[in-house]
Amino acid sequence: MSRKIYVFDTTLRDGEQVPGAKLNLAEKLEVAEQIAEMKVDMMEVGFPSSSQGDFEAVRAISRKIGKDVWIAALGRAVQADIDCIYESIRAAENPLIHIVLGSSDVHVAKKFRKTPEQVIQMGVGAVKYARSLLPQVQYSLEDASRSEFEYLWQTIEAVVKAGATIINVPDTVGFAIPEEFGKLIYRINDRLKNLDPQVMLSVHCHNDTGLATANTLAAVKNGADKVECTINGIGERAGNTSLEEVVMGIQLHEAYYGGHTTVDTRKIYETSRMVSATMGLDLQVNKAITGENAFAHSSGIHQDGLLKSKDVYEIMDPQTIGAPAMEIVLTARSGRHAFIHVTQRLGFDIPAESVAEIYQQFLTMADAKKEIYDNDVLTLLKNSGVPSRGNSRELWQLVDYQLKVSDGLPSATVKLARGDKAVEMSQSGAGVIDALYGAIMEAVGAPVELIDYRINSLSRGKGSLGKVTAQIRCDDQLFSGKAIEQDVMRASALALINAVNKMLLK
Numbered sequence: 001m002s003r004k005i006y007v008f009d010t011t012l013r014d015g016e017q018v019p020g021a022k023l024n025l026a027e028k029l030e031v032a033e034q035i036a037e038m039k040v041d042m043m044e045v046g047f048p049s050s051s052q053g054d055f056e057a058v059r060a061i062s063r064k065i066g067k068d069v070w071i072a073a074l075g076r077a078v079q080a081d082i083d084c085i086y087e088s089i090r091a092a093e094n095p096l097i098h099i100v101l102g103s104s105d106v107h108v109a110k111k112f113r114k115t116p117e118q119v120i121q122m123g124v125g126a127v128k129y130a131r132s133l134l135p136q137v138q139y140s141l142e143d144a145s146r147s148e149f150e151y152l153w154q155t156i157e158a159v160v161k162a163g164a165t166i167i168n169v170p171d172t173v174g175f176a177i178p179e180e181f182g183k184l185i186y187r188i189n190d191r192l193k194n195l196d197p198q199v200m201l202s203v204h205c206h207n208d209t210g211l212a213t214a215n216t217l218a219a220v221k222n223g224a225d226k227v228e229c230t231i232n233g234i235g236e237r238a239g240n241t242s243l244e245e246v247v248m249g250i251q252l253h254e255a256y257y258g259g260h261t262t263v264d265t266r267k268i269y270e271t272s273r274m275v276s277a278t279m280g281l282d283l284q285v286n287k288a289i290t291g292e293n294a295f296a297h298s299s300g301i302h303q304d305g306l307l308k309s310k311d312v313y314e315i316m317d318p319q320t321i322g323a324p325a326m327e328i329v330l331t332a333r334s335g336r337h338a339f340i341h342v343t344q345r346l347g348f349d350i351p352a353e354s355v356a357e358i359y360q361q362f363l364t365m366a367d368a369k370k371e372i373y374d375n376d377v378l379t380l381l382k383n384s385g386v387p388s389r390g391n392s393r394e395l396w397q398l399v400d401y402q403l404k405v406s407d408g409l410p411s412a413t414v415k416l417a418r419g420d421k422a423v424e425m426s427q428s429g430a431g432v433i434d435a436l437y438g439a440i441m442e443a444v445g446a447p448v449e450l451i452d453y454r455i456n457s458l459s460r461g462k463g464s465l466g467k468v469t470a471q472i473r474c475d476d477q478l479f480s481g482k483a484i485e486q487d488v489m490r491a492s493a494l495a496l497i498n499a500v501n502k503m504l505l506k
């Protein structure tokens with residue numbers, strides 16, 4: 001059995017330092033509950049001495065979820081900060097005081113204007129005081145990766161003797177290189193485990209040169225027991241190590257790293273979306289593991305390979321992280337094989353003699369719209385008079401919609417068709433999308449919950465195409481629908497209908 005690697009989430013502390021991502025108490029509680037559901041081992045939820053609001057949020061989280069997960073809070077190596085941390089986390093079952101103090105020359109000489117020995121004594125005093133309050137104390141040597149090794153070790157030895165139970169080695173400014181950072185962790189671990197094998201060795205990496213995940217994994221390979229990370233890699237400047245990347249990296253290569261985590265990976269996708277929406281921080285589409293395109297395949301060669309066998313181009317099943325199934329995105333680069341696959345999934349068998357002509361029409365459409373989604377394929381096939389098999393008659397199509405926004409209470413009327421049946425429904429809502437989606441949900445009558453709604457412009461100017469993504473949940477499964485139109489309201493309606501149809505086809 002491989003050793004356990006402890007996962008420490010700092011989305012609500014380092015992650016929340018992102019400009020504009022500040023959350024109120026209710027939002028923090030919601031995010032903390034979601035992260036706890038993912039079964040991380042430890043969670044850092046604030047810097048309580050920074051403001052009354054932060055103090056109260058840390059205290060509320062400790063009370064609410066302090067039984068499920070270790071709760072940590074951060075402060076400087078001064079008594080007032082440590083008192084504040086203690087008061088805010090004491091209700092948790094496993095509270096952890098986290099003290100940070102710089103160890104590099106620039107921090108010691110320029111930030112503190114103290115001698116190296118004076119800084120060590122500050123750290124020792126802080127740890128001793130923290131240990132008089134609680135049994136678990138983490139000491140972070142800020143800017144460790146730029147610190148002189150013997151001074152770094154001298155500090156670690158002193159604070160461990162003073163009672164620190166976790167030593168955290170941060171690459172605070174994202175300066176480290178994986179090979180060197182791995183060697184540093186190896187050297188520290190070697191001495192630390194001789195000094196006191198019970199003390200945990202942790203790492204905390206920043207992503208200034210895009211190496212946070214690589215540095216963290218190099219540290220795991222070289223003996224780190226604990227990794228600090230954030231959902232979606234959010235954090236100060238270019239961010240922190242992304243939790244989903246490290247956890248899945250370790251899972252994919254357990255034998256290589258000789259370790260495993262106990263994170264419930266099936267909660268990763270939902271947690272990532274939730275953090276992104278609550279903090280108002282969009283994910284880049286190609287973000288590893290959780291980006292919109294992480295399991296989308298658009299090149300003709302790849303689509304063809306995947307349709308023969310998924311493992312040709314897929315190293316993990318999207319369901320492992322709770323993401324919707326892999327998606328074949330139809331574009332002008334898609335081959336016939338992929339196009340026919342989509343038409344069959346929708347319940348159509350194109351007669352052999354018409355395939356070439358309809359595929360050509362598809363290419364013309366794809367050149368104009370960039371990406372082709374289920375509603376486009378359904379329209380194309382309907383206009384070409386292709387007969388449908390049974391299940392396509394179960395799919396919904398948008399016939400018409402009207403929006404009224406002038407009187408302050410927006411309302412929407414939608415007309416949908418399913419086979420020979422037509423349904424018309426009207427709803428009002430807090431906004432146009434609320435009204436439109438309310439009317440569609442009512443019309444389709446399915447027990448679905450809207451999880452995510454996003455809208456992006458695909459080009460510049462007022463005539464640009466709008467791409468909408470709507471995600472719904474039904475019986476704990478997620479279905480994602482997308483649509484591209486110049487009229488973004490129409491794209492919104494079609495994206496939701498595409499998601500509902502995916503659910504019906506399942």
Ligand code: KIV
Nearest residue numbers: 100140142170172204
């Ligand atoms: O980046 C850093 O050094 C930190 C410490 C508080 C661990 O965030």
Ligand code: ZN
Nearest residue numbers: 014172204236
């Ligand atoms: Zn940090």
